[in-house]
Amino acid sequence: MIARRLALGVVTLWVVSLMIFAGTEILPGDVATAILGQSRTPEAVAAIRESLGLNRPAYVRYVEWLTSFVEGDIGKSLANQRDIAPEIRERLGNTLFLAAVAAAVAVPLAIILGLIAAIWQNSLLERLLNLFTLATISLPEFFIGYILIIAFAVKLAWFPSLAMLSSGMSFWQDLYAVTLPAATLVLVVLAHMMRQTRAAVYSVLSSPFIEMAFLKGIPKWRIVLQHALPNALAPIVNVVALNLAYLIVGVVVVEVVFVYPGMGQLMVDSVSKRDVPVVQTCGLIFALAYVGLNLIADILGILSNPRLRHPR
Amino acid sequence: MQIFGHRLSLTAWIGLAIVVINLLAALLAPVMAPYGQAELVGDVWAPPSGQFWLGLDNLGRDMFSRLLYGARTTISIALVITICSFAIGIITGFAAAILGGWIDTALSRFVDAMMAIPTLIFGLIILSVLGTSIPVLIGTIAILDSTRVFRLSRAVGLNITVLDYVEVARLRGEGLWWVMRREVLPNALPPLITEFGLRFCFAFLFIAALSFLGLGIQPPLADWGGMVRDNAQAINFGEIAPLIPAAAIGQLTIGVNLVVDWLLSIHSRAHGEGA
Numbered sequence: 001m002i003a004r005r006l007a008l009g010v011v012t013l014w015v016v017s018l019m020i021f022a023g024t025e026i027l028p029g030d031v032a033t034a035i036l037g038q039s040r041t042p043e044a045v046a047a048i049r050e051s052l053g054l055n056r057p058a059y060v061r062y063v064e065w066l067t068s069f070v071e072g073d074i075g076k077s078l079a080n081q082r083d084i085a086p087e088i089r090e091r092l093g094n095t096l097f098l099a100a101v102a103a104a105v106a107v108p109l110a111i112i113l114g115l116i117a118a119i120w121q122n123s124l125l126e127r128l129l130n131l132f133t134l135a136t137i138s139l140p141e142f143f144i145g146y147i148l149i150i151a152f153a154v155k156l157a158w159f160p161s162l163a164m165l166s167s168g169m170s171f172w173q174d175l176y177a178v179t180l181p182a183a184t185l186v187l188v189v190l191a192h193m194m195r196q197t198r199a200a201v202y203s204v205l206s207s208p209f210i211e212m213a214f215l216k217g218i219p220k221w222r223i224v225l226q227h228a229l230p231n232a233l234a235p236i237v238n239v240v241a242l243n244l245a246y247l248i249v250g251v252v253v254v255e256v257v258f259v260y261p262g263m264g265q266l267m268v269d270s271v272s273k274r275d276v277p278v279v280q281t282c283g284l285i286f287a288l289a290y291v292g293l294n295l296i297a298d299i300l301g302i303l304s305n306p307r308l309r310h311p312r
Numbered sequence: 313m314q315i316f317g318h319r320l321s322l323t324a325w326i327g328l329a330i331v332v333i334n335l336l337a338a339l340l341a342p343v344m345a346p347y348g349q350a351e352l353v354g355d356v357w358a359p360p361s362g363q364f365w366l367g368l369d370n371l372g373r374d375m376f377s378r379l380l381y382g383a384r385t386t387i388s389i390a391l392v393i394t395i396c397s398f399a400i401g402i403i404t405g406f407a408a409a410i411l412g413g414w415i416d417t418a419l420s421r422f423v424d425a426m427m428a429i430p431t432l433i434f435g436l437i438i439l440s441v442l443g444t445s446i447p448v449l450i451g452t453i454a455i456l457d458s459t460r461v462f463r464l465s466r467a468v469g470l471n472i473t474v475l476d477y478v479e480v481a482r483l484r485g486e487g488l489w490w491v492m493r494r495e496v497l498p499n500a501l502p503p504l505i506t507e508f509g510l511r512f513c514f515a516f517l518f519i520a521a522l523s524f525l526g527l528g529i530q531p532p533l534a535d536w537g538g539m540v541r542d543n544a545q546a547i548n549f550g551e552i553a554p555l556i557p558a559a560a561i562g563q564l565t566i567g568v569n570l571v572v573d574w575l576l577s578i579h580s581r582a583h584g585e586g587a
Contacts, residue, residue: 023437087580090355140517141559142524142540147548172579181583209367253521257544268525271440279440286433292429 001302006155009295016287017069021062045287069284084278086268092285094256096260098178099247102185107240110190114197114236118205119142133191141250145184145257152180152268181258188250200235234304243299245290251288318578323334327570334564336543338383345377349534357546357553366556375553379560383535387564389450389529392515397511398497401461402504406492408462409469410478421465423459431456435522444527451516457511464507468500513565520561536561 117126136144152158159179205228206209213223252264259265268280318462320328337344347353351373357366408416426434435452442448469474472478478495486494522528531538539557546553 012425012428016428017435020437023434024441083380134569135562138513138569139562140520140524140537140558140565142521143562146540146544146547146554146558150552152516154547154549226377229345235542247431249430252432252436252523256525267436268527271436271525271527276440278551279437283429283433283437286430291428292434307408 001264002086003097005295005298005302009291012291012295013288014293017066017284018062020284021065024280042086042271064279069139084281085181086283087286088263088278091261091263091266093259095251097174097263098181098185098255098260098262099244099251101175101178101182102189102247104246105182106186106189106193106243110193110240110243111197111236113190114194115201115224115229117198118201121221130196133195135191136187136191141184141188141253142257144179144187148180148184149257150280150289178260181254181260184254185250186256187253189246192246193239196239196243197232197236200232200239201228204232207231212252234301237304238297241293245293245297246292248286248293280281314525315577321553321574321577323570324574327567327574330563330567331571334383334387334567337380338387341380341384342555345374345380347374349378349381350532351374351377351459356549357543357549367553369553370540370545375556378539379536379557381559382536382539384409384555384562385517385529385535386519386523386537389446389535390512390519391514393453393457393519394508394512394577396450397457397515398461398504398508400454401458402497402552403492404458405462406469406496407488408466410491411475411487412537416466419462423462426456428458431518435518436527439522439527444522444530446529449522449528450518453515457515457518460514461507461511464503465500468503469496472496472499480523506572506575509568510577512574513568517565519538 112127118131120126153160160177201224205224209222210227213227218227251262252268254260255262257265258267263282263285267279269285270278288294342404345579352371353374354368354372356368356370356372358372358484360367366379369375369378391474404419409421434456438452439448442452473496478491481491518537519528520540523535524541526538528536528540529535531542540554540561543557545553
């Protein structure tokens with residue numbers, strides 16, 4: 001079962017790389033015309049195509065691109081002819097740091113709030129949580145970000161409004177700098193995660209063996225922690241991994257709001273400069289993370305459910 | 313008042329009111345707006361006053377007028393995107409459901425692959441090659457979004473194509489297009505209508521996010537995401553200028569969601585699943 005899912009994951013990764021390559025190569029406006037922009041002549045386009053090796057068949061270039069990506073050599077930026085790799089490495093580190101901080105806060109918080117909402121159904125607290133999650137789901141990421149900036153950076157002046165990182169900063173200084181962007185990301189993913197956790201726990205709570213436990217007179221907290229939670233763990237783990245994949249999309253916008261030197265910001269800048277190699281690389285890394293998290297979600301789901309662990 | 317033979321709940325009323333107000337603002341923008349969308353009328357970031365209800369923006373344009381014109385641009389583009397994505401998604405989804413066989417397998421696997429990449433990331437990659445113009449934006453988002461519509465209409469279509477009346481129509485010798493339009497579509501409408509609301513929200517937020525990133529609708533056209541971007545600097549002076557268009561985006565999504573929730577609840581009640 002797990003082996004099959006892993007194999008499927010590898011196939012997905014391969015297809016994703018193929019699609020990203022195809023997306024930038026087969027579409028009518030190719031890299032050569034993108035470099036030259038408006039002032040292109042057919043001769044200049046041909047010359048650039050020649051120097052970038054774009055005249056060779058697409059499948060040759062695809063194999064070359066993929067192998068060099070795997071080897072860590074991701075080519076040169078079109079904008080300044082420098083190697084992309086060092087910059088990507090630094091920015092990837094920054095993005096991972098931001099995402100990790102957000103995940104470290106969001107996951108436990110979402111599970112606890114989800115449990116609370118499932119246990120005290122129809123209470124005032126649950127309604128407030130519902131209202132709150134509906135609001136954070138509907139609002140765009142940048143709205144949440146700017147609200148936090150207004151409240152905590154401008155009015156209260158507790159945190160910086162721009163998340164600058166420099167190499168000399170200690171871990172705690174880094175953590176302080178990313179507080180607001182991380183909080184924004186937490187709010188973005190918290191609602192989905194909490195709602196699905198609540199749904200998972202609630203569906204277990206309404207099953208007969210829980211009713212039996214209630215009838216035996218076991219206290220409520222023990223029922224929830226010992227009987228309901230272990231059985232709801234599989235869907236919860238799945239939900240958590242899936243929502244961490246949402247972080248990837250959220251991170252792009254949040255980095256722009258806080259001018260954070262991460263991959264998302266780099267990708268957006270490169271799109272407006274039409275720097276295709278950088279966009280391709282960033283896109284591939286984001287897609288890999290997304291596919292990887294989905295894969296982990298499925299595998300954890302299989303592992304935590306004994307019925308799926310053995311082939312029927 | 314009743315719609316589809318059901319009474320509107322309070323939240324549905326609120327949602328419907330929000331949607332109607334937004335549509336009116338979009339339709340009547342040129343009539344209602346006191347100033348033009350690119351007209352410079354005063355100081356940069358002037359605070360709200362009797363003359364300028366919501367203050368002025370980063371270039372000294374009237375915020376309220378731009379908000380109305382922004383509704384026009386943003387809502388109409390999001391609507392066109394949703395309609396296109398439904399046209400693509402429903403036709404391919406029903407075709408896959410009715411024809412089955414290798415066509416179904418090929419389309420489904422292709423959609424699976426598309427969905428393995430986050431939409432925003434895929435969108436950015438395509439925009440980097442094609443550049444940002446309104447037709448490219450509409451085409452890109454509509455195609456990316458149609459994968460979700462394909463999934464739904466294929467699933468719904470599969471349940472309908474096994475029914476006797478579809479079989480009868482096929483035996484009568486009706487073509488694929490006729491079966492899709494006259495037999496499957498009318499019976500698949502309820503879930504598709506609710507999905508339309510959700511997909512509209514998605515397209516709307518997507519285009520707003522792209523404009524916010526500077527990769528969507530380009531100035532001087534007013535649009536809500538772009539207005540947030542233009543006024544972002546004001547936040548450091550404690551001005552709420554960027555929050556106004558951002559709030560406009562939020563209220564419309566909430567309104568549509570409230571209506572969709574209500575539609576979902578009457579739909580599930582009709583099938584006896586309880587509200």
